[in-house]
Amino acid sequence: MFNRWNKFNRFLLKIGGVLLAGSLFLAAFRFSPWMQEGASEAYGFFSSVRYTLIDAPFKTMASLVNDFATLYQLREENRRLRLQIDLLAQFQARLEEAYRDIDDLKTLNDLKLAMTDFTVIASTVINRPYGTYTHTITLDVGTVEGVEIGDAVINAGGLIGKVTSVQSHTCDVLLLTTEQALNKVSVKIQLNATTTADALLEYYDVNRGGFVLTLLNSTSSITDNMTVITSGLGLTYPSGLLVGWIEGTEFETGSSGIQILARPAADFSKLDYVLVVKRGD
Amino acid sequence: MIYNVLFVLAGFFMDTILSLFFPLDPALRTIVWVPSLGYLSFVLTIRKRSLGEALALGVLIGFIVDALQYQQPVTILVFPLVVFAVKNWSEHLNDSVVETIFIGVVALFLRELGLYLWFLGIGVTRLTPELWFAKRVFLTLIVHIPLLWAWLGVNRLKNTLVAHAEANRRFQETALWRPGQKR
Incomplete structure (x- = not known):
């Protein structure tokens, strides 16, 4: 033959x-x-x-x-946004006042850095998963632009992952949708406007379609649709980045504590433009 | 050969365009379909090739798909296995549209099964077989039936071009023959 x-x-x-x-x-x-x-x-x-x-x-x-197809829709959206812009000046004044308060408090407490301080680097996704098994995307920014391993990455919806390797002009991001417990995040669940409960995002459960969180304080009362944000305790992510919402209140007792499910805030099918978040310095 | 290469490339090109309009959700919160016209073009092409050639093409295309999509050697192993199955089974089937679509769908299923077993084996996914079929495979197979039917038109065009090229080549063939000279 x-x-x-x-x-x-x-x-x-x-x-x-x-x-x-x-x-x-x-x-x-x-x-x-x-x-x-x-x-x-x-x-x-x-x-x-x-x-x-x-x-x-x-x-x-x-x-x-x-752009052409949504032209009419955009006109309507533009009208609504114009109304909101009128209110923007008021919000900006309040925000600036809040920043001044934070600075004063930092000075009073001799703090160099607050966990909410961060800067962002805008980037484009140049390689995203074609299948559903790969959970790594590649961005068009690297060490030259100031990206470092461990930086958080967000899109319009919320936190999507962290930088796992950096080259000079590109970097790889491991998405939070990975089912391997490689991307743990310290989070907090907002119980009300002033109280939060600490938890740890363990991994993404593809079968149940949500993040598995381990509650660090089992006495907290968790209900549906509570907001989950980063806590900043892991020293990787700044605090206050939106992660998702509590979905269902079916508690499970895992090996490491009480576990609960949260649905992601970010839409992982829309990963064209993202922001690399760096903790403030 | 060049027409076959262009046919497979056109398939992968179509996949890229389709994936821009129908982006996949890696979180699998919705049912997804994976554009696979490039892969189906490859399956249609290997039906007419010898087993050895089909295997070599499987490795070659598998390598390219790995480099561009999976970034680990998975399709380079799965594609040759699919080649074995398709080549062996093709011998018992005709070239009718229904049978071609059928073998295309089976080849798609085999590829999906190969990928699933690989990623399950190395611990990348914990997806259950039921959810794997419901969320990833079902729609992929269903959507590709009409797509493959349409793509067979392109395949016929390619076959016509190949036949023309072959006829042309034979027409231009010359043989040196001198009376009395022993060959």
């Missing part, structure tokens, strides 16, 4: 063999950090090429078509 193969088929087979061996080699050595970085760089190169040649032009076209 092999003798009957023409030159092209033999060439194809050789290429296939080399690629298979190369892929398995990379997979086998992924446990080594420097090989992991090398593989990430190599795969990142392919992603960049695809984004530049295919994704970016089509995204631009799709957004142009969408």
Whole structure:
């Protein structure tokens, strides 16, 4: 059978063999950090090429078509927004006053940093999951723009993940939808306007469609639709980033305490533009 | 060969466009469908190739898909396995539209099963088989039936072009023959 193969088929087979061996080699050595970085760089190169040649032009076209299609809708939205803008000056004055209060309090308490202080870096997603098994996205910002490993990433809805590796102009973000317990977040549940209960976001339960939270204080009374925000205690994320809402109050006693489910605030299917959040310095 | 390559590339190109309009939700809070015209183009193409060539193509395309999408060697292993199944089964089927769509849907299911088992095996997902089928596979299979039916039109066009190219090549073939000269 092999003798009957023409030159092209033999060439194809050789290429296939080399690629298979190369892929398995990379997979086998992924446990080594420097090989992991090398593989990430190599795969990142392919992603960049695809984004530049295919994704970016089509995204631009799709957004142009969408802009035209929603023109009428935008006029109505614009009218509503104009009404809100009139109130904006009042809100801004109150906010500035609140900032002044915070600064005064920090000075009084000799604090350099509040957990709510953060700066953001705007970025575009250049590679997002095509399937539902991969939970890593690639952004077009890296060390040059000031991104560091562990920085939080949010979109319009809320917290979506954290930076896990950084290159000079790109970085990889592990989404909170990962089912592996690799992305734990210290959160707090807002019981009312002034009281919160501390909890730990363990992982995303794909079968129940929500984040699994472990309550750190079992005496708190948790009800449906309570807001879940970051607490800033893990020293990774600043506090106050929206994570989700309590969904159902079915308590389960896991190995580490009482567990409860929260539905995500962020829409993970809309990951075109995101913000990298850096804790203030 | 070039027409086959262009056909498969066109499929993957269509997938990219479709995925821009129907983005997937990695949180799987809704039912999703995974655009797979590129993969189906590959399945249609390998039906006419030898097993060895189909396997080599499976590895090649699997590598490219891994590099662009999964960033780990998964389809490079799954695609050759699908090639085995499709090639063996194709021998018992005709080229009718219904049978082609049927084998396409089965190939899609096999790929999804391969991916699911891989990611379940390495601990990336805890999705139960029922939810895997309900939330990911069902709609993917259903949506691809009409899409594949339409895509078969492109496949016929490709086959016509391949036949024309082959006829042209044969027409232009010349053989040196000199009377009295022993070959």
